[in-house]
Amino acid sequence: MGTDIKGVAIIGTGFSGLAMAIRLKKAGLEDFVILEQSNDVGGTWRDNTYPGAACDVPSHVYSFSFEPNPHWTSKFSPQKEILRYLQHCAEKYGLRPFIRFGSRVQEARYDSESGLWTLSIEGREPLICRQFVLASGGLSRPSYPKIPGIDTFKGALFHSARWNHSFPLDKSRVGVIGTGASSIQIVPAIAPQVGKLSLFQRTPAWIMPKPERRYTNFEKILFERFALARYLARKILYWQFELKAIGLLKPILMRIPEKDAKAFIDREIESPELRAKLTPSYTMGCKRVLLSNEFYKALNRENVEVVGEGIERITERGIVTRDGREHILDAIICATGFQVTEHSAPFPIHGSEGRELSKQWSEGAEGYLGVSITGFPNLFTIVGPNSGLGHNSIVFMIEAQVNYILKAIQFTKQKNVKSIEVKPEVQDRYNKDLSKRFTNTVWSVGKCDSWYKTASGKNTTIFPGFSFELRMKTRRFHAFAYKVEFEGVSAKSRLQEKMLRVG
Numbered sequence: 001m002g003t004d005i006k007g008v009a010i011i012g013t014g015f016s017g018l019a020m021a022i023r024l025k026k027a028g029l030e031d032f033v034i035l036e037q038s039n040d041v042g043g044t045w046r047d048n049t050y051p052g053a054a055c056d057v058p059s060h061v062y063s064f065s066f067e068p069n070p071h072w073t074s075k076f077s078p079q080k081e082i083l084r085y086l087q088h089c090a091e092k093y094g095l096r097p098f099i100r101f102g103s104r105v106q107e108a109r110y111d112s113e114s115g116l117w118t119l120s121i122e123g124r125e126p127l128i129c130r131q132f133v134l135a136s137g138g139l140s141r142p143s144y145p146k147i148p149g150i151d152t153f154k155g156a157l158f159h160s161a162r163w164n165h166s167f168p169l170d171k172s173r174v175g176v177i178g179t180g181a182s183s184i185q186i187v188p189a190i191a192p193q194v195g196k197l198s199l200f201q202r203t204p205a206w207i208m209p210k211p212e213r214r215y216t217n218f219e220k221i222l223f224e225r226f227a228l229a230r231y232l233a234r235k236i237l238y239w240q241f242e243l244k245a246i247g248l249l250k251p252i253l254m255r256i257p258e259k260d261a262k263a264f265i266d267r268e269i270e271s272p273e274l275r276a277k278l279t280p281s282y283t284m285g286c287k288r289v290l291l292s293n294e295f296y297k298a299l300n301r302e303n304v305e306v307v308g309e310g311i312e313r314i315t316e317r318g319i320v321t322r323d324g325r326e327h328i329l330d331a332i333i334c335a336t337g338f339q340v341t342e343h344s345a346p347f348p349i350h351g352s353e354g355r356e357l358s359k360q361w362s363e364g365a366e367g368y369l370g371v372s373i374t375g376f377p378n379l380f381t382i383v384g385p386n387s388g389l390g391h392n393s394i395v396f397m398i399e400a401q402v403n404y405i406l407k408a409i410q411f412t413k414q415k416n417v418k419s420i421e422v423k424p425e426v427q428d429r430y431n432k433d434l435s436k437r438f439t440n441t442v443w444s445v446g447k448c449d450s451w452y453k454t455a456s457g458k459n460t461t462i463f464p465g466f467s468f469e470l471r472m473k474t475r476r477f478h479a480f481a482y483k484v485e486f487e488g489v490s491a492k493s494r495l496q497e498k499m500l501r502v503g
């Protein structure tokens with residue numbers, strides 16, 4: 001039985017995993033492998049195939065800075081176009097030979113003596129690596145609602161991120177649970193097709209018009225021929241979105257866009273009762289602000305009903321709401337988001353001194369710069385704790401973190417390092433500073449529950465600042481923030497030693 005050993009193992013082929021692999025390859029560090037549980041690249045853009053799936057961040061900024069795409073057909077691209085873009089990146093940068101598809105990691109275990117990680121992979125030989133990059137994404141594990149009776153429903157029941165394309169929507173009675181970013185794209189896409197659509201709303205979302213438009217051929221030629229045009233488009237979009245952070249950090253300012261959003265509801269929704277039902281009571285920005293030109297229009301349709309009474313239970317035939325009414329349904333679509341804060345590690349990850357990541361994070365995930373975690377040497381996360389954004393392109397954060405991780409890996413290679421681990425006092429200081437920075441932000445005072453926060457109210461997902469701040473913090477690798485252990489013997493002989501032990 002041969003044992004597989006690599007310098008770096010990356011988990012996932014979404015934006016994060018591909019960016020990491022591209023940067024490693026460009027830096028001449030080709031001793032890496034990418035483990036992908038599915039059979040294609042694309043991460044969330046491969047998995048979310050629901051009708052209407054599109055990005056609510058403009059494509060010229062929701063793409064890699066080093067791989068601009070002059071051919072985006074519209075300002076906000078549909079899912080298929082983004083998936084094609086990611087597939088193109090994998091091809092262009094020659095990543096496919098590095099990817100092992102169908103490789104579901106079940107467990108990761110660190111060995112302090114050798115400084116190596118062993119990854120157990122379902123149905124395959126384990127893989128040993130020095131550095132382990134978790135790029136599996138925060139929005140990859142669907143969250144199904146814990147509603148009594150959910151298992152008894154006799155019709156079709158599926159999650160927005162696992163769309164059942166064989167279910168015939170035509171003239172059927174469909175219930176959609178949730179009114180988040182996915183739902184507001186699904187509802188207008190399927191409403192004209194289904195017989196009856198019941199939308200089960202627990203909390204209304206703040207929704208703004210989407211400044212959507214198709215790019216003209218002239219613009220596409222301009223983007224293709226002139227790098228300056230692409231550069232400017234990206235910069236302008238970045239700053240348009242970045243300025244929105246000001247309101248999130250100073251929530252009193254959100255009263256201005258709230259007025260616009262209420263005016264939008266008044267313009268779009270015909271029934272006064274429905275307007276009241278759709279008007280949020282929390283401060284805008286506390287949950288993700290959504291963009292749609294079609295959602296409210298769809299709610300005016302005769303075959304669409306917004307049910308705000310709250311779900312009591314699910315029966316064999318449909319959904320019973322708290323007012324005692326049974327909504328008879330052929331299908332229930334759970335647009336109920338993802339497991340983000342509840343089960344923060346995607347599989348058991350055992351670090352040094354018997355630590356297990358989910359246990360360590362049971363009170364809420366913590367890390368350093370969203371990339372390193374105390375107790376987990378040689379492990380890096382992309383879009384780890386507190387590095388998500390509520391206002392701008394996550395690809396910007398991904399590139400910043402990938403840059404940092406690359407520099408960390410280069411440091412370990414140049415200095416013949418066995419292990420690096422962020423110092424506990426550095427991580428503590430960083431997290432104390434983050435929690436101070438959350439005080440008075442919209443996420444703390446906006447009076448809402450959201451997937452950004454744990455049940456106890458700790459915000460573990462959002463970076464409470466401007467995205468360029470994280471970029472500045474990650475420009476250089478902070479060796480001083482880490483416990484560094486150097487190799488006594490050469491790295492190669494360590495690997496061979498380990499191979500002999502496992503093989």
Ligand code: N01
Nearest residue numbers: 054055056145178179180181182183202203288335336337
């Ligand atoms: O999920 P969500 P999503 N009973 O968690 C409701 C990204 N994304 O898939 O608000 C009844 O936002 C829940 O209600 P409440 C983006 O980052 C991006 O829509 O908790 N309802 C809420 O309405 C986004 O933030 C794009 O009261 C229940 C909804 O389900 C993230 O993905 C597109 C319930 C869940 O909303 C997740 O979005 C799509 C229950 N038991 C998604 N449980 C882009 O365009 C939950 N809900 C980039």
